[in-house]
Amino acid sequence: MTPRYKEQKVTQAAARLLRQDGGRMPYMKLIKLLYLADRTALLRWGQPISYDLYYSLPHGPILSLTLDKINSEPESNEKSYWHEHISAPDGYDVELLADVEGDQMSPAEEALIDEIFGAFGHMNQWELSELLHVYPEWQDPEGSSIPISIRDIFRAEGIPEETIDEIEEALEADATAERLLA
Secondary structure, three states: OOOOOOHHHHHHHHHHHHHHOOOEEEHHHHHHHHHHHHHHHHHHHOOOOOOOOEEEEOOEEEEHHHHHHHHOOOOOOOOOHHHHHEOOOEOOEEEEOOOOOOOOOOHHHHHHHHHHHHHHOOOOHHHHHHHHOOOOOOOOOOOOOEEEOHHHHHHHOOOOHHHHHHHHHHHHHHHHHHHHHO
């Protein structure tokens, strides 16, 4: 059990990336930048930004629930923070519809998003896909998808099992507290 998916937080992260790229970008590029931000946060702080599920797809790792948000419309009775601020794909691009306050992200997370864009924002979606294919947690799914666990990411970076266990226990405690306070 991990804490719930943070739709508002990932929307604010996506909006920040879109703003830095002129308000519009290919959604594959966006999903790759968000994966890089989540992965970096996880390795730096022991917790991701989005609390999304990660998968290996043919074009590299992705944030699954966020990709679902991009590729689907909300149910007619569902209110979606994502869809209020980020457009459905037009061709293969998404666009920032309305600016968002960064009230869900910490200053460190905002700085990390800026760092990721500074390091990788100049790359197109195909260059990012190629780059992420060399990340050790990615496995070729041969046209399908393969889940990537948080443990896979830590192992890929040589983090000791004992440390991984401690991080997973802390995430589990966060999830329990979140459910009790909900």
